[in-house]
Amino acid sequence: MQSPPFRLTDWHRFLFGNASWHFLLEVLLRTCATYVLLVIAMRLLGRRVAAQFTLFEISIVVTLAAAIGVPLQAANRGMLPPFLIALVAVVLQRIIAAAGITHRRVETMISTDVTLLAREGRLEPAELARAAMPREKVYEAMRLAGWQHLGQISRLYMEPSGAFSFIPARPAKPGLSVLPAIDEELRDEARVPGCSACLQCGNTVQTDESGHAGDLRCDNCGSREWTYAVTEVER
Incomplete structure (x- = not known):
């Protein structure tokens, strides 16, 4: 069946497609039903999903979005398949979550494990490579958390959700500055004479x-690139 020729004045097709305006009422009902379905599904998935997603939980949410998106606008698609898909997704997540409580290996297999990115003021190059985490991303996270250099932290973990956790060093020692190069004035003010830091790992x-x-x-x-180490500058 050939589609009708394109006309700029065909506002009905432009606004409603090939459906009648009565289908808008059905879309309203479908949207309300979908909203209720999503609220129930997210509630059953638990607070953890509502906080920060792991890789598995992102997959669940994407599955729900893909299943629900088309029936909202397609008159020839029923609402039962999205309900079944949502039910399967919720049941699957609950089963895996329950298994992860008693078997940590199941949890780490699905959601990955905590990664130690820095130890005693030094980055771990092998762990950064395994996590595909650029150093500048780590420096950005440190700046957002209020750190100025690597010597201020004893441990830096990347959680399964992708968030960063810091354990401060007590006391702090000189380290590689994580301040941006455009703020050379503050970096130079924090310089520690007689101490150098590796540009690659700190x-x-x-x-x-x-x-x-x-x-x-x-x-x-193994790097041969060095710069001056810094200490914390009070501001």
Whole structure:
């Protein structure tokens, strides 16, 4: 069946498609039913889904969205299939969540495990690579949390949800600055004489007063790129 020719004056087709305006009333009812379905489904999935998504929970939500989107606007699609898909998604999530309570391996297999990205002021290059996490993303998260350099943290974890958790170092030691390069004034103010930091991982070494590590090889990541280490600047 051929579609009718395109006409700029065909406002009915432009606004309603091939359906009559009465279908708008059905869309209203479908939307109300879908809203109730989503509220019930999210409530059954639990508070954890409403907080921060893991990879598995994102998959559940995307499945619900894909199942519900088409029947809202298609007159030839019924509402029973989305209800069945939502039911299966909720039951599957509840089963896996219950299994994860007693078997941690199930939880980590589905949602991944906590990743240790930094230890004692030094980044872990192998863990960063395994998590596909750029260093600048870590520095951004540190700045948002109020940190100025790597020496201020004892541990940096990436949670299964993708959020970052920090354990502060007590006391803090000089480290690699995470401040942006455009703020060179503050970075220079925090400089620690006689201490250099590896540009790749933040490992610190003692140097001469000039702060140059020369051709020294970092014993944590193997890099030969160095910069001055910094301390916290009170503002």
